[in-house]
Amino acid sequence: MTFATLAIVLCAAGVLVTGALAVVFLRDPAMGMAQTTHRYEKLPEVMTDRYIAFTALTIGATLYGDFKVIAALFAAFAFMGFADAYIYQRGGFPIAKHMAAGTAATIVMIVALMALLAQGGGT
Secondary structure, eight states: OOHHHHHHHHHHHHHHHHHHHHHHHHHOHHHHHHHHTOOGGGHHHHHHHHHHHHHHHHHHHHHHOOHHHHHHHHHHHHHHHHHHHHHHHHTTOOOHHHHHHHHHHHHHHHHHHHHHHHTTOOO
8 A cells, every 4th residue: 555545545534533523513512522522611722723723724725726625625614604603693692703704715715616617627
């Protein structure tokens, strides 16, 4: 097995693990918190880590300059923004900032897809 193949296999394993955790959190958030050993009181610090990681991913996508990567990354960011808005809306909380984040990410995704198509497609 080459390192390239191994990298893809390990990446796919990451999809399975994170996907399984997403399902656990979706079905039973308390169980998800327990399985991941997250603590509610540490949420602000965890969010700080997440935003640092999102910044690093965005820097990487920007420097790499691949429109597929940029579109995929900002599609994920758009999902997060709109999903958070939906969660807060259901709770009766303000959603404008999350909607703005989702909208901005969607615009970046669309522009990246348009740039990809202008280059000659998505192959």
